[in-house]
Amino acid sequence: xxxxxxxxxxxxxxxxxxxxxxxxxxxxxxxxxxLAAEPGLRxxxxxxxxxxxxxxxxxxxxxxxALWRRIEAAAHGADQAAGQRRGLPLWGWLTGGLAAALxxxxxxxxxxxxxxxxxxxxxRIAAEDGSLTVLAALSPEGELHVIRxxxxxxxxxALELWLIADGAPAPVxxxxxxxADDFRVPLPEALRAGFTGGTLAxxxxxxxxxxxxxxxGDVLAAAPVQTL
Amino acid sequence: MATSEEIEGMIARxxxxxxxxxxALYQATSSKxxxxxxxxxxxxxxxxxxxxxxxxxxxxxxxxxVAGGPSPMAWLSTVTRNLAIDRLRAKAPPADExxxxxxxxxxxxxxxxSAVAAGExxxxxxxxxxxxxxRAGAVRGAYLxxxxxxxxxxxxxxxxxxxxxxxxxxxxxxxxxxxx
Numbered sequence: 196x197x198x199x200x201x202x203x204x205x206x207x208x209x210x211x212x213x214x215x216x217x218x219x220x221x222x223x224x225x226x227x228x229x230l231a232a233e234p235g236l237r238x239x240x241x242x243x244x245x246x247x248x249x250x251x252x253x254x255x256x257x258x259x260x261a262l263w264r265r266i267e268a269a270a271h272g273a274d275q276a277a278g279q280r281r282g283l284p285l286w287g288w289l290t291g292g293l294a295a296a297l298x299x300x301x302x303x304x305x306x307x308x309x310x311x312x313x314x315x316x317x318x319r320i321a322a323e324d325g326s327l328t329v330l331a332a333l334s335p336e337g338e339l340h341v342i343r344x345x346x347x348x349x350x351x352x353a354l355e356l357w358l359i360a361d362g363a364p365a366p367v368x369x370x371x372x373x374x375a376d377d378f379r380v381p382l383p384e385a386l387r388a389g390f391t392g393g394t395l396a397x398x399x400x401x402x403x404x405x406x407x408x409x410x411x412g413d414v415l416a417a418a419p420v421q422t423l
Numbered sequence: 424m425a426t427s428e429e430i431e432g433m434i435a436r437x438x439x440x441x442x443x444x445x446x447a448l449y450q451a452t453s454s455k456x457x458x459x460x461x462x463x464x465x466x467x468x469x470x471x472x473x474x475x476x477x478x479x480x481x482x483x484x485x486x487x488x489v490a491g492g493p494s495p496m497a498w499l500s501t502v503t504r505n506l507a508i509d510r511l512r513a514k515a516p517p518a519d520e521x522x523x524x525x526x527x528x529x530x531x532x533x534x535x536x537s538a539v540a541a542g543e544x545x546x547x548x549x550x551x552x553x554x555x556x557x558r559a560g561a562v563r564g565a566y567l568x569x570x571x572x573x574x575x576x577x578x579x580x581x582x583x584x585x586x587x588x589x590x591x592x593x594x595x596x597x598x599x600x601x602x603x
Contacts, residue, residue: 204595207594207595207598208591208592208594208595211591211594211597211598212590212591212594214501215562215565215566216504216505216508216565216569216571217565217571217572217587217590241492241493241497242598242601243598244493244497244498244500244501245493245494245497246546246547246597246598246601247547247566248493248494248496248497248500248501249546249547249548250547250563250566250567251455251458251459251462251500251504251566251567252455254455254458254459254461254462254567255454255455255457255458256454256457256458256461257453257454257457258453258454258457258471258474259471262471262474262475263446263449263453265475266449266474266475266478266479267442267445267446269475269479270445270478270479270482270483271442
């Protein structure tokens with residue numbers, strides 16, 4: 196027993212209540228004022244944080260895979276915005292976007308629907324606020340069937356579809372949406388390989404698509420690809 | 424499972440803007456932190472948003488982790504609990520919601536089972552096992568569910584002051600046990 200021995204039971208309980216978040220706002224303010232001045236009290240708090248934290252060992256749950264991509268994009272996109280001009284879109288992959296710049300933007304052309312075949316991969320790409328919903332399904336022949344269920348580009352803007360392959364440093368453009376709300380586009384095999392474990396995203400771009408080969412506008416919606 | 428030193432190293436490298444370290448940290452710690460968010464917030468989408476907030480904060484404020492303070496896992500758990508509880512209380516659920524909520528203590532292993540688990544968990548589990556089941560349950564409810572005194576009092580059907588007295592006594596016994 197060292198410094199904490201100078202603290203009585205009342206403080207031991209108080210520090211525990213503080214860590215558990217059981218104190219009222221007023222009590223918290225009083226306690227924090229003391230914390231700033233009393234190293235021994237800070238030690239008590241640390242000991243509680245330590246002692247209680249293993250209680251959480253029993254609640255482990257793996258978060259969905261798509262969440263990491265969202266977090267990574269938000270973290271690194273925000274870095275980019277902070278480091279450069281304000282209002283830069285939150286695309287975390289932009290900084291690693293050289294590879295994407297090498298990929299030419301293919302414009303989708305609406306093709307007559309072909310007979311339905313069971314897809315190998317699919318994704319439902321929906322904006323959080325429900326303003327845009329797009330279904331995408333990849334056929335065994337490598338044809339991506341895209342159905343825009345609801346929503347569309349902002350006035351004077353275009354929608355562009357991107358694939359972020361698992362572990363890829365940058366998104367790859369799959370093309371700019373045509374006016375039609377249901378279209379198909381053949382994909383080269385190299386791109387198809389990225390669908391398993393990948394993520395599809397739709398960004399807001401100038402007419403004709405991103406001029407840089409990497410997303411330049413807001414990410415409107417993104418979703419993990421399901422392998423069927 | 425990454426060691427404490429490894430996690431500490433990852434946090435330190437996050438402070439330097441090392442993205443690979445950030446990814447490794449997420450890999451090593453997200454299951455536990457997501458479990459905390461989910462337990463407190465109960466809804467998956469809420470828990471996912473909270474977990475995102477946690478890691479963004481860790482990424483941007485990694486330098487605020489002080490080596491020599493709590494262990495890195497205790498620090499991460501504290502950040503996570505605090506953010507999740509902030510979200511929970513900002514939602515301001517009706518006081519009677521707890522009545523319909525799943526049992527505070529039913530989920531998860533019993534203190535005895537926890538005690539069997541390896542490492543530090545054994546210690547807190549064993550110490551909780553020394554308390555009466557209701558009182559141990561209240562501590563777990565406060566930690567894992569982010570329950571307030573009002574909610575705990577409602578759950579156990581005792582007056583607020585009684586609840587507080589119980590819990591404070593439990594904490595004092597627990598601390599004594601943890602230091603043994």
